[in-house]
Amino acid sequence: MEILGTTLRICVDDLEAAAAFYERLTGAAPLRFERSGVSVAAVGCFLLMSGPESELEVLRKVTATIAVKDVEAAGRTLCEVGAKILVGPVPTPVGRNLIAVHPDGSVFEYVDRKPVA
Secondary structure (H helix, E strand, O other), X not given: XXXXXXXXXXEOOOHHHHHHHHHHHHOOOOEEEEEOOEEEEEEOOEEEEEOOHHHHHHHOOEEEEEEEOOHHHHHHHHHHXXXXXXXXXXXXXXXXXXXXXXXXXXXXXXXXXXOOO
């Protein structure tokens, strides 16, 4: 599986202030969306999330987001090497994702940018 990049996940109290900071830091405009009651701003390699603590508690368990060419192919590879798929693949605003737990217990989100048919 070819890994195309990683995104650092950061839970914040003030999404507007955090987005402004990371926009100035990276020079990238925030891409904003909402999912399950959580407001998200993707700014460069940073994924800023703000929302209800009950939702953020779950999101904090995911170590990082890993970009791949094809989430379904990544899921097959992950299973072959001993990971367990917890959720997905499911559609997102920009492609598809899945959540997997690695044999060492770390949890990662895998994403692609393939539009959902």
